[in-house]
Amino acid sequence: MNLETGACNTWCPGCGNFAILASFKKVVEELVKEGRRHEDIVIASGIGCHAKIVDYVNVNSFYSIHGRVPPTISGMKVANPNLTVVGFAGDGDGYGEGVAHLVFAAKRNIDITMIIHNNRIYGLTTGQFSPTTPQGQKTKSTPYGNPEYPLNPIKLMLGAGATFVARTSSFELEHMRQMMKEAVNHRGFAIVDVVEPCLSFFNAGDYIKANTYKMNHDPSDLKKAWEKACEWNYTTEGKIHLGIFYREEKPTFGELLLKGKNLRKS
């Protein structure tokens, strides 16, 4: 199986997206090796630097519009439950423009995976603050410091009822692969927040590297998950826990809606 598309990669040299791409390709290779059909894998992206990833992986894909990845892949999953659908979004895309869709996808526990390239800045529009930019951060649209507090997407997703919530870092290739694989294999809504620097507009790489810790609590413990999530509010201080915050098994939207039907085959 050749996962190369031949498309020219246009990310900035050193961008964390390369690590995300490499980890995800490994996951696809493993999934196919384990028996999932290459034809049944679909990925989608929104708009932003992250979105180019669909051009760089030779699988079925849909390059969607800003913020709309969750409904796009939800539509695919409702149409054909045999598909394995993975959505990629940036922090502006997933936590800003399309946050309502993300909340509702989690709420209805649809069996999709969202991987968020969270560099805490708008990159492709050349450096404005994003939903997860720390308060006080100087950006192009906040030259005297960001007047807003950052959103904690882990808390948001736990609150919305997501049944798999994890965080990883683009500096941790193996951990990233593990988290992505667990997320894709999770039956229900899964989200992986990938913390990464933006080398051009918000290079917090040193801070991320120095403050990440691997968690090891029982992921079915929602209270513990919340405690861990509260230890870093995407500011400039606190412990950035990596790993699975929370995992729960419950019937998915597709199971409850379709009751075993496959619309593609009906």
Added chain:
Amino acid sequence: MDISILVGGQAGDGIKQSGVILAKIFNELGYRVFVYDDYQSLIRGGHNFSIVRVSDKEVYSHNDHVDLLVALNQDTIEKHKWRTKEIIYDSDKVKSEGKDIPARSWAKEKGSQLLRNSVFIGAICSYTGIGLEVAKNVVKNSFHKMIDENMEALKFGYGSVDKKYEMKKIGEPIEVMTGNEAVARGAAAAGMKLYIAYPMTPSSSILHYLAKNGEKLGVTTVQDENEIGVANMAVGSCFAGVRTMVGTSGGGLALMTETISLCSQSESPVVFVNSQRAGPSTGVPTYTMQADLKFVKNAGHGDVNKLVMAPGDAEESYFFAAKAMNLAWKYQIPVFLLVDKQISESTFSVKVGNVKKEEPRLWDGKGEYQRYKITENGISPLAFPGDVATAKGTSYEHYENGTTTEEPEAVAAMQEKRLRKMEALKEEMKKGETVKVYGKKDAKVTLLTWGSTKGACIEVANQLGLKVVRPLYLEPMPVWELDKHLKGRVIAVEVNATGQLADMLGIKERILKYDGRPFTPGGLRKKLEEIL
């Protein structure tokens, strides 16, 4: 035979259902029916009324004058007594001239005030000379509980009123349904498997109908978090190979607009139903208007390819919905069914016919699959995830394999590919019917209209010896056909404040209505007589 009956009361009285039951009763006798349903945006109280028009000929509108007024509350008398002197009323609630029936106290004693409806249905049957058996059968099929009490109510009403007409069976029944039900069934007949919506009047009953009857029709429904989600979910399901329709009204379609553009670029065959209501903005939510024409025609940034179809009644809505689904998949473009409250929520006699799913051009399996293969007519063969591993759909300008390009030659080539699809579509349209002409073909005066306003226009044209010209497609506008028919004095008749179709076709003379109510033949005739 052409008689009209108005039933009025307050919200929660069951007026709408009474109108539909009456329509079904007259349908059983072979009459054609049209039911106008007038209600306000509230759940209890206010004033609701239905006008049931019954004819031995086809009817697509209601008139101002009615032959019988049935009043469940005082408001009905005050607001509608100008329409007729023939009145039947609930003497427990209403003071009036006419025939009194103590319906409320009778119904209360029997256990439910809603039984009043059956009392008055029975009374109307007696008044129009219809046998009680017909009514009993229809009522039995319409209710799930209190069947015995409803039968008793019919009998009580029947015995309370004298016969005025002698309506005999004149033919076989056809179907009776709202425009929204017709849209739902037409699309399902052409292979729709998924309907996605966010509730919005007057489109919501498509969702209700399909949610209830989906199992039978093979359609799954999803109520999504908002219209933006709705439209994008439809893009995803179409990409996965499942025929999908979405439905909304103007405000919801405004939210979908970015996705309309995405459908054009990604060649996603989503069918959009836009049931217009009185705008701008919240406007008058439960009343009708034809004011989204320019909006729908132009919705979407960039050079958007789309097809806009405008049925004028429920039967056309059935066939157009099927055609919309088939054309969307054949040309891989978004297709719009532009209806309005007057079609969506009015009840019509409908003859459904044979429609079927037409298969689009599918990939032949040779070589590597390329989603946007450049072809002579611009149509790229379809294949779906699950069957292939290289289906790459995109909002970005792209090469044939769906990966991104910003190269000028490649950008232009894809734009031209998409334009060729529209040329092919136009060629297909030219071979079929794109404009309907009614009335006196060589008349000196032509009424130009579209959508639901055809009902009033055709009726008045037949009375006054005029011609009516009506485009069935509004984008691409069938100018090749319209040019042939728009000769001499042309007067545009539209239910909007500016004359949107008239603007597009350069027609100066206009008769417009923009109070949220449709034209009645009588009202339109009066306006015409002032200027002819």
